[in-house]
Amino acid sequence: MADPIKVLLVDDHQVVRRGLRTFLEVQDDIEVVGEAADGAEGVARAEELRPDVVLMDVKMPGMDGIEALRKLRELANPARVLIVTSFTEQRTVVPALRAGAAGYVYKDVDPDALAGAIRSVHAGHVLLQPEVAEALLSQEDSNSGQGRGGSLTERESEVLGLIADGRSNREIARALVLSEKTVKTHVSNILMKLDLADRTQAALWAVRHGVSG
Secondary structure (H helix, E strand, O other): OOOOEEEEEEOOOHHHHHHHHHHHOOOOOEEEEEEEOOHHHHHHHHHHHOOOEEEEEOOOOOOOHHHHHHHHHHOOOOOEEEEEEOHHHHHHHHHHHHOOOOEEEEOOOOHHHHHHHHHHHHOOOOOOOHHHHHHHHHHOOOOOOOOOHHHOOHHHHHHHHHHHOOOOHHHHHHHHOOOHHHHHHHHHHHHHHHOOOOHHHHHHHHHHOOOOO
16 A cells, blocks of 8 residues: 655644644545644745645745745755635735645635645646636746757657646656656656746646647
């Protein structure tokens, strides 16, 4: 049996953390390994506990969720961050994704959908709603990666198209009959050649330039 997905809860409201913990602890494949009440504590706990997924609130006193995301990226922390926000805070989602979030869920998300989102980002997926992808694309620097698509090999273009379809490395490996290690190498090469920071930006670049799986 696979190891459970280790989750860190970062939210300044104790009642929210308690509710999330209560639900997630009944999931056989998810383990809550810790909690934090603000962004700075969240970064420290993420470095200490090395969770697989961080559930991160956006608006918190002191260091907010977006700044915490930037700090985790600076530290090269491998945790996948899932932003938890309210619908009225949707405008904060774009900066969060730019800062390195793997996706987001609304605070009124169905519990089963939340568990599914955690599993999805842990598997390597990027969770983007169409309206948010559109907002990201409209703000994307049109020169980012411009003209560099021709430097990709045919295999790298195939991998990029599957990233745009939301496939994880494991799914890409199965689809192209490759090892996961080889897929990771292709992803790294794609990000380097297109001068992109992460899979989210790669997916957006692919959408902008009509690359599909």
